[in-house]
Amino acid sequence: MKLKLIIALLIFAVLSCKKAEAEASQDSAITMVKLPAKKMISNDESISESPNIEDKVIEQKIIKNGNLRFETDNLETTYDQIKIAVKKGKAFIQNDSEGKDYGTIYRRITVRIPNQNFDSFIKDISTGVTYFDNKEISSEDVTEQYIDIDARLKAKKKLENRYLELLAKATKMSEMLAIEAQLSAIREEIEAKEGQLRYMQNKISLSTITVEFYKTIAEEKGVTISYGAKVWNSFKSGFYTISSFFLGLLEVWPFIILAVALFYFIRKRFKKKNI
Template identity: 30%
Template sequence: AVYACQGGAPSSSDTTTVTADRLGLQSKALNPPAATATAGAAASARRGYFGDAANPSPPEAEFSAASADHRASQASTADDALQNVNAATTAAPTMVIRTGQAFIEVDKVDPAILKIRQLAAQVGGYITNSSVSGGRDQIRQATLELKIPAPKYDQAVGSLSTIGKVETVNSTAQDVGEEFVDVTARVNNARRLEDRLITLLNTRTGKLDEVLRVERELARVREEIERYEGRLRYLSSRVATSTLTITVHEPAPILGNNPGENPIARALRRAWRNFIALVAGVIASLGVVIPLALVAVGGWVGYRRWRRRQISP
C-alpha cells in the first residue's frame, strides 16, 4: 500500500510503521481471525503516517501498538497456516486432463473417416483438426483430432473397434487439481488486496502523485486477477473436454507375383521396357555425340592436309 505524507522525507519510525503494516497484511492473509487486531493496529499506523487533523497521533506510539499485536499473534500464525494448507490439500478437487491417441487399420480411408465423424456425434463431441495423406505407390492414411466430453471418453475409446482393426491405443491423464487450488488461492488473495486498495482510495486523501500511485497498484492487482481467472477457465475447459487423436490407414500392399502371371511374358515386358529405355538414352545422347564427332572429323581432315604439305617437296 502507498500512503500520503504531510511533507518531507519519512523518518525511520515512519518506515518501521509501514513495515509493521505489511507484516499485518501477511498475517491476515494466513489467518484472518488472528490477524484482525494486527490489521487494526496497522490501520492506526497508517492514520498516523498520513496525519489526522482531528486526532493527531505520533507514528511511534501507533507502531508500538502494531508491534505488540503482531508479536501476540505471531506465535499462532505458523500453526494456523499449516492447518489452512492441510485443509486446502484435503479439499483439493479431482481435476484430470485426459488425452489419447489411437492407430487403426481399415480397408478404405474414406468410409473410416465417416465412421469417426459419426462416433464424435454419438458421444457429443466434435472434430477440431483433420488431415489426409497418400498418393501413388503410398499408403493412404488420415488423422482426426476429436474433442470429447470427459465423461464420454471411455465410451469413445471402447467404440474404436467399430471403425477397423485397432492396433494401439495410448491414454494419458494429467492431474491439475493442485494447480487449480493454488491459482484459486491467488485469486482470493488478490481480491482482498483489491478491496483494501479501493477502501484506501475512497477514504484517504493525499498528494496527487500518491493517489495516482495507489491507482496504478490497483490496476496491477486487477490485471493479476484477470490473468488468474483466465487460467482457471482454461483448466476447467481442459478438464471438461478430453482429446482423442485417431489415425486410420489402409493395409500395406503385399509384395510378390500376381497369381496366374506368366513369367515369360513378364520377362518379355521387362526386356521391351529396357530396349525402349536404351533407345531413348541413345537419342538423348545425340545432342552431345554429334557435335563432338564433327569436331573430331574436322580435326582429322585438317591433320591429313597438313601432313601432305609437309611431305610434298
Template identity: 35%
Template sequence: MKHSFIFALCAATMLLPACRNNSTNSAPAVQELKMEEAPAIAAVAAEGALASSGSHAGQGAALPISQKIIKNAVLRFSTSDFESSKKRIADTVKKYGGYIASEKQENTSMQWRNEVAIKVPAAAFEQCVESITSGASRIDEKSITSTDVTEEYVDLDARMKARLAVEQRYVQILQQAKNVKEILEVEAQLKSIREEIESAKGRLQYMDHHVAYSNISLEYYQTFANSDPQSPGFLQRSWLSFKDGWNWLLSLTLGIFSAWPLIVGIVFIFIFIKRGIRRWKSRKAPTNVNQ
C-alpha cells in the same frame, strides 16, 4: 487602533486550526498506501491458505464445487479398410457431440496412416472410445488416464477471488492519491495484481475446457504390403511377397513413365550417333576402293 489589533488577533486565532488541519491532510499518501497495502497482502495470503486447507479438508466431504477430472485416451490400431474407418470415426465423433481438433494423414505405396486429435464431451468419453476401437483389425495401443485437478482448481479460484478483493482496495487507494508519485505507485501495484488475475482466469478456463471435453489421441493405419509379416506363416509370407513384387513393378512402371523426357533424349542421342557413324563409314569406303 486597539479595535484593529483585537480583530487581527481574533482572525489569527480562527485561522490557526484550519492551518493545522491542512497540514494534517497533506501528510504523505505513500505512508497511507503502505498501511493499506499491508492488510491487503495479508488478506491474500490468509485467503489462499484457507482455500488450500479447505480443498484438503474437502477430500473426504462435499466440495464447494463439482469434481474436476481431465480424461485422456491414446489409441492406435490397424484397419483393413482405411477410407471406411475414416468415415466411421468421423460419424462416431459427430454422434457423441465431439469434434476433430486436428488431423494429419500420410499415404505411401506401402501404408496409409492418419493421426487425429479428437475432443469429445466428458460424459460420452467411454462410449466414444469403445465405438472408435470396435472396428479395428488389431489394437496396438489403448491407454486411458484420468487426472483429478479439483484441488488445484479450488485453490486457484480462491486466490483469484482474493486478488480481486485486493484490486478493489487499490482502486479505492488510487482515488485518494494526492500526487503523481503516489498515483504511479498504486497503478504499478494494480498492473501486477491484474496480470495475476488474468493469468488465473486463463488457467481456470483451460481446466474448465479440458474437464468438459476429454481428449482422444488417435492413430490408425492400413498396411498394403510388408516384407516383415506381422505373424508367421508360409501362406501369409507368400502373399505379402507377391504384393511386394507387384508394388515394386508398379513403382518401376510409374518411374519409367515419369522419366520419359530422359528416355526420349537418350533415343535421339543414340539415333544421332548412329547416323554419324554411318556417314563416316560411307565417306571412308570409296577411299579404300581407290587404294
C-alpha cells in the same frame, strides 16, 4: 436517645447493603444464565451453518486423454464410423491428417469431446477392432490445482478493490502513481490466473482423443512392376539420355568446329606430302 438513633441507622445501612448484595448476586446469576443461553444459540447457528459448508460437495476436476492405434481393412469405412461417433458424442474433429509410412497408409484424427461422453465414444470407435497396437487412457485429477488458482484469483481481486479504494482517496500525485503501479502488477497477475483457469476448464470440459488407423499395403519393389512398365520406363530413360547428349553437343559446338577444321587441315597436308 441519640445512641438509639445511631444504632437504628447502622442497622438500616447494614440491611440495605445486604439487600443490594442480594440483588447484585441475583443479577449476576441471571447474567450467567443468559450468557450460556446466548452462547448456545451462537453455537447452534454455527452448527446449523457448518453442515451446509461440509455438505457442499466440491466437484472433481478431471482431465481425460485417449490415444488409440489399430489396423483396418478399409480406411474410408473406419473414418465414416468415427464421424458417426463424433456426431453422436457431440464432439468435433480438431485435427485430421493422413500419410504413408513404411508399408502402410494411415490417417490420424484428433477429437475433442465433452467429458461425460468420453467412455461412450471410446466404446463406439472400438466396435469391430480385434486388436489395438496402442490403447492409452489417462485421467488426471486437477481439483486441488484448480481450487488453488481460483482462491488466488479471488484474493487478487480483493486486493485490487482495496487499491482502487486507496486510489480514490489519494490526493498526491506520487501516491497515485505508486498505487497505479501496484494495480498494474495485480491486474497482470489476475489476467494470468484467469488464463490458467480458462485453459484448465477447457481441458476439463473437453477431453482429447487421438485415433490413428492404418492399412497395410504391398511395397512397390521392382518385382511387382509389370514387363510393359519396365519397357516404357527404359524407352523414356533412353529418350532422356539422347536429349541430354544433344544438349551437351550444343554447349561445346565451337570446340567441335575447331576440331573438324584442324582435322581437315592436317589431312590435307598429309596428302600433299604423299604426292
